[in-house]
Amino acid sequence: MKPTFLDFEQPIAELENKIEELRFVQDDSVLDISEEISRLQKKSQELTRAVYAKLSPWQISQVARHPQRPYTLDYLAGLFTDFHELHGDRAFADDPAIVGGLARLNGQAVMVIGHQKGRDTKEKIYRNFGMPRPEGYRKALRLMKLAERFGLPILTFVDTPGAYPGIGAEERGQSEAIGRNLFEMPKLKVPVICTVIGEGGSGGALAIAVGDYVNMLQYSTYSVISPEGCASILWKTAERANEAAEALGITASRLKTLGLVDKVVDEPLGGAHRDHGQMMNNLKRVLQEQLKELRGKPIETLLDARFKRLMSYGRFKEDAA
Amino acid sequence: MSWLNKLLPPKIKRDRRASKPSAVPEGLWSKCSACEAVLYYTDLESNLQVCPKCNHHHPISARARLDMLLDAEGRREIGAEVKPVDILKFKDGKRYPDRLAAAAASTGEDDALVVMQGSIHNIPAVVAAFEFKFIGGSMGSVVGERFVRGVQAALEARAPFICVAASGGARMQEGLNSLMQMAKTSAALTWLADAKLPFISVLTDPTMGGVSASFAFLGDVVIGEPGALIGFAGPRVIEQTVRQTLPEGFQRAEFLLEKGAIDMIVDRRELKEEVATLLALLMQEPAVA
Numbered sequence: 001m002k003p004t005f006l007d008f009e010q011p012i013a014e015l016e017n018k019i020e021e022l023r024f025v026q027d028d029s030v031l032d033i034s035e036e037i038s039r040l041q042k043k044s045q046e047l048t049r050a051v052y053a054k055l056s057p058w059q060i061s062q063v064a065r066h067p068q069r070p071y072t073l074d075y076l077a078g079l080f081t082d083f084h085e086l087h088g089d090r091a092f093a094d095d096p097a098i099v100g101g102l103a104r105l106n107g108q109a110v111m112v113i114g115h116q117k118g119r120d121t122k123e124k125i126y127r128n129f130g131m132p133r134p135e136g137y138r139k140a141l142r143l144m145k146l147a148e149r150f151g152l153p154i155l156t157f158v159d160t161p162g163a164y165p166g167i168g169a170e171e172r173g174q175s176e177a178i179g180r181n182l183f184e185m186p187k188l189k190v191p192v193i194c195t196v197i198g199e200g201g202s203g204g205a206l207a208i209a210v211g212d213y214v215n216m217l218q219y220s221t222y223s224v225i226s227p228e229g230c231a232s233i234l235w236k237t238a239e240r241a242n243e244a245a246e247a248l249g250i251t252a253s254r255l256k257t258l259g260l261v262d263k264v265v266d267e268p269l270g271g272a273h274r275d276h277g278q279m280m281n282n283l284k285r286v287l288q289e290q291l292k293e294l295r296g297k298p299i300e301t302l303l304d305a306r307f308k309r310l311m312s313y314g315r316f317k318e319d320a321a
Numbered sequence: 322m323s324w325l326n327k328l329l330p331p332k333i334k335r336d337r338r339a340s341k342p343s344a345v346p347e348g349l350w351s352k353c354s355a356c357e358a359v360l361y362y363t364d365l366e367s368n369l370q371v372c373p374k375c376n377h378h379h380p381i382s383a384r385a386r387l388d389m390l391l392d393a394e395g396r397r398e399i400g401a402e403v404k405p406v407d408i409l410k411f412k413d414g415k416r417y418p419d420r421l422a423a424a425a426a427s428t429g430e431d432d433a434l435v436v437m438q439g440s441i442h443n444i445p446a447v448v449a450a451f452e453f454k455f456i457g458g459s460m461g462s463v464v465g466e467r468f469v470r471g472v473q474a475a476l477e478a479r480a481p482f483i484c485v486a487a488s489g490g491a492r493m494q495e496g497l498n499s500l501m502q503m504a505k506t507s508a509a510l511t512w513l514a515d516a517k518l519p520f521i522s523v524l525t526d527p528t529m530g531g532v533s534a535s536f537a538f539l540g541d542v543v544i545g546e547p548g549a550l551i552g553f554a555g556p557r558v559i560e561q562t563v564r565q566t567l568p569e570g571f572q573r574a575e576f577l578l579e580k581g582a583i584d585m586i587v588d589r590r591e592l593k594e595e596v597a598t599l600l601a602l603l604m605q606e607p608a609v610a
Binding site for chain 1 (some may be wrong): 352354374400404405406408409411412413414426462463465469479491493495496497498499500501502503504505507508509510511520530531533535536537538539549552553554555559562563565567568572580581582
């Protein structure tokens with residue numbers, strides 16, 4: 001797959017194009033230019049390393065939304081075996097913006113639930129750009145309850161611009177659906193591991209992200225409001241999204257420092273989309289380790305820690321009464 | 322104003338209009354924003370900010386709300402010791418601490434939630450009320466913490482918890498910490514449910530975003546105020562997304578009642594009676610006198 005380059009990656013793109021051209025030339029040339037090619041490849045890697053070493057929060061949100069970034073179904077195919085998708089909220093519809101079902105991680109049966117974006121235009125529309133409607137959240141909750149009943153650990157993958165702001169979504173209780181999940185997830189009597197794999201967009205992300213561990217991929221984002229949304233409220237223009245991204249503190253490293261995220265999972269050089277296989281390996285190692293640790297603990301201990309952590313959210317000062 | 326007006330240069334005209342003194346001393350008279358009736362302010366106040374002509378429910382401050390719900394005796398404020406801090410050194414046009422100071426100066430509160438323990442027609446209860454004028458009633462760390470302390474006080478006193486919401490949503494100046502208040506407040510409500518203590522949620526104009534999508538709809542009984550705008554996404558955002566005009570009355574309390582999202586709509590002047598009656602029923606206490 002030929003990588004799609006982002007605006008700030010243009011110097012890398014030019015180098016890669018040159019390499020591609022040379023390869024083409026080499027095919028029907030008597031001269032051996034493989035040395036030149038490998039020299040350029042090395043240079044491209046160094047350049048990528050240099051560019052990615054100092055990404056701004058806004059650039060990171062571009063990487064988090066990269067059109068070739070692995071989505072939940074890619075992780076399901078790459079990390080898990082025996083995946084059986086389960087559909088529907090049993091009340092209204094099946095929401096393709098959230099997928100879920102039974103699967104095995106290293107032979108261990110688990111429940112996997114995640115937001116799903118589309119790759120091409122047709123699928124993007126079908127998946128509603130990864131923006132769930134209430135039935136998506138209700139399906140997610142149904143599957144979590146099912147997992148709890150059978151003692152299966154729950155793994156969630158977060159990747160959404162946000163819950164869908166639509167007429168039908170409001171009519172069917174978008175708020176209630178999200179709130180209900182926030183009420184039920186803290187009590188689930190099975191281990192819950194949540195991983196932000198791309199965009200963690202506000203309440204629509206949080207509604208499947210309450211658990212024992214909250215991980216973020218290195219170039220994923222998690223925010224109370226999108227940088228564009230924040231900029232258009234504060235400065236009345238979405239064009240200052242880069243400033244908003246900076247101010248909101250949405251990157252994995254910043255949120256780790258703030259104590260809101262447990263683990264930052266390394267991405268391959270140039271982002272997860274450059275090497276799906278390596279991304280799968282990195283994440284698999286982390287999930288297996290966490291799962292093993294959580295399964296070794298009595299459920300009361302897990303729930304205590306989960307509540308303690310939820311109650312610790314927020315910073316304030318306290319006056320001596 | 323005809324020939325004289327024409328003679329004046331445009332700049333003066335503008336200035337005259339801008340500095341034109343109000344014909345009515347401020348605060349004495351008030352115009353209903355719904356029916357345009359001119360009302361004597363004290364009449365409006367004694368009517369709990371409900372227009373006596375058209376029943377439009379005007380905004381009401383957190384403390385006035387607590388005053389109208391709680392019995393006069395034996396009140397105790399909860400969580401007042403919790404104060405906001407600037408976690409992110411957030412700055413847009415204004416620094417966040419300046420924004421907090423301005424909101425404090427105009428409302429007399431130091432954050433957007435006031436919690437008080439007391440009783441409602443002699444039924445012990447803890448009531449939390451949002452101050453919408455404090456940065457749009459937005460929920461940040463202090464709102465979340467005071468909410469949880471209110472729930473804890475209710476648990477200790479084995480008393481029900483009531484929350485009157487009026488909020489635009491999460492406080493973006495606190496970043497992800499404010500989003501996490503949704504999870505924090507909702508999780509605290511599981512304690513009330515386990516202890517079989519009622520949580521009554523009153524949604525007033527407006528209840529949106531992160532407040533709407535967390536504890537607001539988790540009430541054992543959910544009450545809306547007449548005409549209140551209640552929803553997840555704001556009407557403008559929805560309109561821009563779906564590119565169609567929204568139906569009449571969309572996201573208003575009456576619309577939510579019709580869609581099955583709330584239990585009832587209660588006139589503000591009857592709210593205290595209604596809450597007391599519901600609490601007595603849920604807790605199997607004798608009927609309220």
